[in-house]
Amino acid sequence: MSEINNQNNKESLERVAANGLINRRHLLGLGLAGAGGLISHSVLAADSSRVEIPAWSKMPGRDPSGYGSPSSFVGSYQRLAGAPNAVLPGSGVSRTPLHLLQGNITPNSLHFERHHSGIPAIDPAQHRLVIHGMVRQPLEFSYEDLLAYPMQSRIYFLECSGNSGANTSATAGDSSAAAIHGLLSCSEWTGVSLATLLDEAGIAEGATWVTSTGADGASMGRSIPLNKALRDVFIALYQNGEPIRPEQGYPMRLFVPGWEGNVSVKWLTQIKLADSPANFRDETSKYTDLLPDGKALQFTFPMGVKSLITSPSGQMSLRRQGLHEVSGVAWSGSGAISRVEVSADGGRSWADAHLDGTGQDLALTRFRIPWIWEGGPAVLQSRATDSAGQVQPTRAMVLANYDATNRYHFNGIQSWSVSAQGEVKNVYA
Ligand code: CO
Numbered sequence: 001m002s003e004i005n006n007q008n009n010k011e012s013l014e015r016v017a018a019n020g021l022i023n024r025r026h027l028l029g030l031g032l033a034g035a036g037g038l039i040s041h042s043v044l045a046a047d048s049s050r051v052e053i054p055a056w057s058k059m060p061g062r063d064p065s066g067y068g069s070p071s072s073f074v075g076s077y078q079r080l081a082g083a084p085n086a087v088l089p090g091s092g093v094s095r096t097p098l099h100l101l102q103g104n105i106t107p108n109s110l111h112f113e114r115h116h117s118g119i120p121a122i123d124p125a126q127h128r129l130v131i132h133g134m135v136r137q138p139l140e141f142s143y144e145d146l147l148a149y150p151m152q153s154r155i156y157f158l159e160c161s162g163n164s165g166a167n168t169s170a171t172a173g174d175s176s177a178a179a180i181h182g183l184l185s186c187s188e189w190t191g192v193s194l195a196t197l198l199d200e201a202g203i204a205e206g207a208t209w210v211t212s213t214g215a216d217g218a219s220m221g222r223s224i225p226l227n228k229a230l231r232d233v234f235i236a237l238y239q240n241g242e243p244i245r246p247e248q249g250y251p252m253r254l255f256v257p258g259w260e261g262n263v264s265v266k267w268l269t270q271i272k273l274a275d276s277p278a279n280f281r282d283e284t285s286k287y288t289d290l291l292p293d294g295k296a297l298q299f300t301f302p303m304g305v306k307s308l309i310t311s312p313s314g315q316m317s318l319r320r321q322g323l324h325e326v327s328g329v330a331w332s333g334s335g336a337i338s339r340v341e342v343s344a345d346g347g348r349s350w351a352d353a354h355l356d357g358t359g360q361d362l363a364l365t366r367f368r369i370p371w372i373w374e375g376g377p378a379v380l381q382s383r384a385t386d387s388a389g390q391v392q393p394t395r396a397m398v399l400a401n402y403d404a405t406n407r408y409h410f411n412g413i414q415s416w417s418v419s420a421q422g423e424v425k426n427v428y429a
Helices: 007-012 024-030 143-147 177-181 195-200 226-231 395-399
Strands: 015-017 091-097 113-115 128-133 141-142 150-159 183-191 209-214 220-225 234-240 254-255 269-273 306-311 322-331 338-345 364-373 378-387 416-418 424-427
Touching: 015 416, 024 364, 128 183, 128 195, 141 143, 143 234, 150 234, 150 269, 177 306, 177 395, 183 195, 183 322, 183 378, 195 269, 209 226, 220 395, 306 338, 306 378, 322 378, 338 364, 364 378
Parallel strands: 128 269
Antiparallel strands: 091 113, 128 141, 150 183, 183 234, 209 220, 209 269, 234 254, 306 322, 322 364, 338 378, 378 416, 416 424
């Protein structure tokens, strides 16, 4: 049991914003011995020389295995998957359990999924990628062909355009971080630059758009401008070191860094250069943003600057008073994360969080700040700023830009209330 039982230590901590936020560097500088009583652990008697030897230290453990799995003691680390869709078979999502994870990389087994007609079982020996349309020489690649090309590895987040759309509804749902924001993940992706392949095919005069089609039952298609395609788009073949999973597009997917996830077409089989977008189903009837005047925005690609406290977060309970690390992730489709501020009083006062990311563009950045919860009510918020100077807007600011039915591109500040009993809930503040 930990209580704030040492008034001197408590007073020596540097308060950086109201309601318990403290200076992380100062805290670490004190040494946690200097913050005694704020963290829960056992202290042994000074003359204690006997250490119990547990049973597993007295015998050999199990043998090595071919492919690893988590400890059986870890408990349930699962994606949050919806029920099968009876009307549109194979259409659905599973969400990353962001509140259970730490750091900046999402394990492959927990990367979010969004499918429009299920996951095709593709034999890479039978799969082909064709590049055609406004090119000098149409080309066809097998999986083996692509494996021979020079590759690049980059850490990028991927976020569905509809992520966090739940927080556009009129009342705040009592939901977890995963349920609201779990269509977000971050991996190291490895593959072949699209510019390399387009250069080989030869871009014809007048080509301005690249349209891509997947080999799934939905024939998912999206269009992106040629200048983006030549800047940083690539054909992803590996994710966190292993071949991309079927649910991520095996044997190959387009990867369009920083842009809404839907344009990173999975099971990629056709790339066609054109002088206009294709106006596929998923860029006309869907993935357009309805405005208050009844018009809609089309081809809104970059994901906005955004952050989210994952711990503590919705449906969790604080079980003890004292020191907690408030931690979360921040990201932007327009660059790197340069700053994350945290508030414990619903946005009245803010303190800078410590950034623990790669500093890279278009990747998740973990942030952390120590917080002393003294048992009173609190509203925790985070607010990100990116290298382009964009600051994450409030929920009300985002909603004002769209029709009430729009669910895409919601990047408003998340508010988690903490009750006097320690219950954490999604609220609109
Ligand atoms: Co969009």
